[in-house]
Amino acid sequence: MININLNSEQTFQNIEKSIDDKAKDINKKLVKAKEKIAEMIKESIEQNLYSGLDYRGNIVAPKKRGGRIFFETGELFKSVFNQNVNEFLSTIYIGSARDVIVGYLTNGTENMVSRPFFGLNPDIDEKVEKIISDIFKQ
Numbered sequence: 001m002i003n004i005n006l007n008s009e010q011t012f013q014n015i016e017k018s019i020d021d022k023a024k025d026i027n028k029k030l031v032k033a034k035e036k037i038a039e040m041i042k043e044s045i046e047q048n049l050y051s052g053l054d055y056r057g058n059i060v061a062p063k064k065r066g067g068r069i070f071f072e073t074g075e076l077f078k079s080v081f082n083q084n085v086n087e088f089l090s091t092i093y094i095g096s097a098r099d100v101i102v103g104y105l106t107n108g109t110e111n112m113v114s115r116p117f118f119g120l121n122p123d124i125d126e127k128v129e130k131i132i133s134d135i136f137k138q
Contacts, residue, residue, distance in 0.1 A: 029135050031087045036131045038090035041120070042082040045092065048117040049077045055119030070117060076101060094118065 047053070052069040054060050063069055070076055079098040083091045094102045108114030121127075 027087075029138075033132050033135045034088055034090060035084070036135070037128055038082050038084075038092060040127060040131065041124075042080055042092050044121060045080050045118055046077060049080070054116050055121055057121065060115040060117070061113045069115065070105075 045055075048055060049070040052060055052071070060069055076094070076098050079095040081093055081095055083093070085091055093099075102118055104112065106114060106116045106118060
């Protein structure tokens, strides 16, 4: 005769540990995805500044007096930061030395047309989806 004994307490502990392990793995992947997405957005804004494009990928209006738009001194370019607030939140921002200028560029003034370089590209959903997909395939 064959006897099979099931220890239900041990079985439930194993299941609980397995669920905890899977949840920790998913959490790590979500944190990694958030970090990659934040960096991608920061790089996109820097690319807009470097290339003289608005956040939709269009060339912005030239300056009245000529010169390279957004990149005359490079100070604005160097003022783009990515700060991790917590494991699920990052903030992409322009440092305080240049944040007023961003308002003028984004909204324009009575003497200047708007040049909104700081924003999310229309194809952001596809880029985010690819980042998440690639991370969860690992």
